[in-house]
Amino acid sequence: MTIHLSGVQFAHPEAPEKPVLDIANWSVAAGEQVFVHGPSGSGKSTLLNLLSGLLECRQGEVSVLGERLDSMSSRQRDRFRANHIGYVFQRFNLIPYLSPLENIDLARSFSASKTTATATAGDLLAALNVARAEWDRPTSLLSMGQQQRVAIARALVNHPEFLIADEPTSSLDADNRDNFMEILMPLAAEQNMTLLFVSHDMGLAKHFARVEALTEISQAG
């Protein structure tokens, strides 16, 4: 089991009177690809932030890859995230003045399991069809389609067992959205990664064998 939540009740510390998540039991098996949908404000990002350890779970159990995040310190959670979890963000969060190679190397430098092969970043960019001419330019000069591929490469560089995707297609047009899914899904399957993908866009559900509404997972709200 890659993910197991039980008895999780969560409210943001800034708004303790407003429960955002109430999850009795929820699991995702290793290698599963799960699509979780829900309207804006329903708690999708909050769920992902609990699973990646960005938010602290004060009530209930959050197990990821066999480790209890709810009993870790914030530093331990940061280390766990850097070593085991890949993240593709809504707006990619690439550092605009760094090149694709530098963005990927920076992500690698945060992980304890640094691969020694210096070719890895380039190999990934090549596999994702980012042209060699783009590898050393500031990422802010790249097209959205190119930036999304750099973001995938960065998320995969540390060979994460668990990949989180938080609305990664929301700033893309329809063509780039389809390209993104065509690149991401086979890569996740090939590397046997557990993939948790959240979005309000039901058009993406067709790519997944397991599709769940956040309201089926959580009783809050």
Ligand SMILES: Nc1ncnc2c1ncn2[C@@H]1O[C@H](COP(=O)(O)OP(=O)(O)OP(=O)(O)O)[C@@H](O)[C@H]1O
């Ligand atoms: N730091 C915070 N402090 C207080 N309330 C917050 C905080 N972050 C989020 N919330 C609230 O928690 C609820 C869930 O937010 P969350 O961002 O998880 O929803 P979401 O489903 O990801 O939304 P979207 O699709 O718009 O990204 C919302 O009501 C939001 O206003």
